[in-house]
Amino acid sequence: MIIATLHSWARRNLFANLIDSILSILIVTALGWLLTVFLRWVIWDAYWQRIYESLRLFLVGQFPEDQTWRAWVALALLCTAVGAVLLPWSRRLGVAIWLIACGAAVFVLVPPGLDRWGGLLLSIMLTVVVSTASLPLGILFAFGRSSRNPSLRACCTGYIEVMRSVPLILVVYWIWITVPLFMPEVSISSLARGMIGYTVFNAAYVAEYVRSGLQAVPRGQREAARSLGMSNWTISTEIVLPQALRVVQPALVGNVLDVFNGATLVFIIGLMDFLRAGQLILVDPAASGQTNEVYLFMFAVYFVIGSAITFGSRRMEAHMHRSTR
Amino acid sequence: MMVASNDFGTTKVAFDKVNKFYGPFQALRDVTLSVTTGEVVVLIGASGSGKSTLIRCVNGLETFHSGSLVVEGFSMPTIKDLEFGGGEKALRQIRRGVGMVFQQFNLFPHKTVMENIALAPMRVRGKSREEAQATAMRLLERVGLRDHAQKYPGMLSGGQQQRVAIARSLAMEPHVMLFDEPTSALDPELVGEVLDVMRELRTEGMTMMIVTHEMAFAREVADRVIYMDKGAIVEEGPPAQIFDKPISDRTRTFLSRVLKH
Ligand SMILES: Nc1ncnc2c1ncn2[C@@H]1O[C@H](COP(=O)(O)OP(=O)(O)O)[C@@H](O)[C@H]1O
Ligand SMILES: [Mg+2]
Numbered sequence: 336m337i338i339a340t341l342h343s344w345a346r347r348n349l350f351a352n353l354i355d356s357i358l359s360i361l362i363v364t365a366l367g368w369l370l371t372v373f374l375r376w377v378i379w380d381a382y383w384q385r386i387y388e389s390l391r392l393f394l395v396g397q398f399p400e401d402q403t404w405r406a407w408v409a410l411a412l413l414c415t416a417v418g419a420v421l422l423p424w425s426r427r428l429g430v431a432i433w434l435i436a437c438g439a440a441v442f443v444l445v446p447p448g449l450d451r452w453g454g455l456l457l458s459i460m461l462t463v464v465v466s467t468a469s470l471p472l473g474i475l476f477a478f479g480r481s482s483r484n485p486s487l488r489a490c491c492t493g494y495i496e497v498m499r500s501v502p503l504i505l506v507v508y509w510i511w512i513t514v515p516l517f518m519p520e521v522s523i524s525s526l527a528r529g530m531i532g533y534t535v536f537n538a539a540y541v542a543e544y545v546r547s548g549l550q551a552v553p554r555g556q557r558e559a560a561r562s563l564g565m566s567n568w569t570i571s572t573e574i575v576l577p578q579a580l581r582v583v584q585p586a587l588v589g590n591v592l593d594v595f596n597g598a599t600l601v602f603i604i605g606l607m608d609f610l611r612a613g614q615l616i617l618v619d620p621a622a623s624g625q626t627n628e629v630y631l632f633m634f635a636v637y638f639v640i641g642s643a644i645t646f647g648s649r650r651m652e653a654h655m656h657r658s659t660r
Numbered sequence: 661m662m663v664a665s666n667d668f669g670t671t672k673v674a675f676d677k678v679n680k681f682y683g684p685f686q687a688l689r690d691v692t693l694s695v696t697t698g699e700v701v702v703l704i705g706a707s708g709s710g711k712s713t714l715i716r717c718v719n720g721l722e723t724f725h726s727g728s729l730v731v732e733g734f735s736m737p738t739i740k741d742l743e744f745g746g747g748e749k750a751l752r753q754i755r756r757g758v759g760m761v762f763q764q765f766n767l768f769p770h771k772t773v774m775e776n777i778a779l780a781p782m783r784v785r786g787k788s789r790e791e792a793q794a795t796a797m798r799l800l801e802r803v804g805l806r807d808h809a810q811k812y813p814g815m816l817s818g819g820q821q822q823r824v825a826i827a828r829s830l831a832m833e834p835h836v837m838l839f840d841e842p843t844s845a846l847d848p849e850l851v852g853e854v855l856d857v858m859r860e861l862r863t864e865g866m867t868m869m870i871v872t873h874e875m876a877f878a879r880e881v882a883d884r885v886i887y888m889d890k891g892a893i894v895e896e897g898p899p900a901q902i903f904d905k906p907i908s909d910r911t912r913t914f915l916s917r918v919l920k921h
Contacts, residue, residue, distance in 0.1 A: 553764075553766075555762055555764050555766035556766060556768065558721055558762070558766065559760075559762060559766035559767075559768070559825075560768075560780075561719075561720075561721065561755065562719050562721060562755060562758070562759070562760040562829075562838075563755070563759075563779075563780035563784065563828070563829070563832055564752055564755040564756045564780060564784040564832060565779075565780060565783060565784055566752070566783075566784075569783045569784075573779065573783070574768055577770050578768075578769065578770055581770065
């Protein structure tokens, strides 16, 4: 039965005519060959011992060994946070738990010093902090840019357009340099400055997504709310913003992925994120033969995390639609 | 039940020579009109004749350029007032006393039926959640939707949504209700249930301004029918006069066109 179905499917899709048949055979053969070669390398030829030995560097960088428990606690907290926003319960509660759990994760990781964060730990924490901080900022700028007040509107528009027209590295580097110049008496770690710079940059993108969501809310929604006598504050927070965020939720999750992938650029201010850790491992002459292993490993990790974020986004979308169908 | 005592004399809404422009286009021409307490006024006219613009002025969704409009004793701020930052307060004061029902329902899709109705009383009138929800439940019962309180608007039919929208307006205990083509977006078989709710409001003495193309309904409920064309009031009077012995040729032409269908 299944074979018959498969047979007719193949007939219809792969062997509909002569050219299709030839193409199908060629592609299937080529793919099969590549896969065989690849798997053979992965299973027999690759030297995974190196990855295993460097795992610590990959995952937490120079984080003190006797403090590793902090990383585990932070991981558990982050999983709680993610779970809270994925579960189809009250969104308000989900956001509250997210904020508390992420804040606690930062709190737990701080004592050894921000400069000790590295590897995947750094990449993930950077992503979490920057994405979380960008959202409220982005929302404020989006409202500012849609405001009726011309000077406020001009300021927000200017900020957004400038940030969107320059590279991330420039902003991160610039803030890294200038913050100590303005505040010479306090020392702020590179990572904190990097987070500030990245947030300042990313908030502009979030603002544009949110603004497109604000525009997507039908005019009748505001009119109905106004005719009920609601204040502008109530209209914005209860009626317009929730609907706007629903519309742009996929884009915002995509932005989290962008932040995660872009986080590698903080090496410019001397931080060692996940990708940088891999490069450092390869600098060691003993490991120079394992380029492929190291890169394949990093590929796999990025792919898994990226897919997880995308999957999470789908789930959020799904139960959002279920509730407002 | 919802009609509060009238503290402002018998005139609820008074337009005096109101003019309104969209750029160079004049949408309202010297509109003078007053509505007394408990009166049901139906506006008819071709599409684009300014009916929506007129009733949207009553709760300040549209501003006007000249003339005056007094609603329940409050002077509607003009465009100039609002430009200089004033008038916002008067506007909200007016809106508390005026409910509006739209052609497209405009329910809040991310909130349940109950939340749709209870939100404004809580946020605007400062009622407690319990009180607001109790009122909402009473109103839902009244429009025959008791069992739908926890549903989202998207799960209801158009007629049900419009009845929820009416309940939502009534929850603010308005003294005047505005209806802008409340049944135009509905399938024919759903029109009746909405009109029934409006009939009931009328028997309770609600002051209403209604834009509609349901001529039979207009004839039945209107105390006064107003025919508009090109932004101006052409003719007004009791339904029997407007529908059976219109004075103006334009009214006659319009009616002969719409009544044929
Ligand atoms: N926002 C607007 N900008 C420009 N013209 C408008 C706007 N709203 C309405 N109009 C014009 O004003 C006229 C009256 O519109 P409206 O009051 O909606 O008419 P009705 O409700 O009788 O169909 C129409 O010709 C319409 O094109
Ligand atoms: Mg209209």
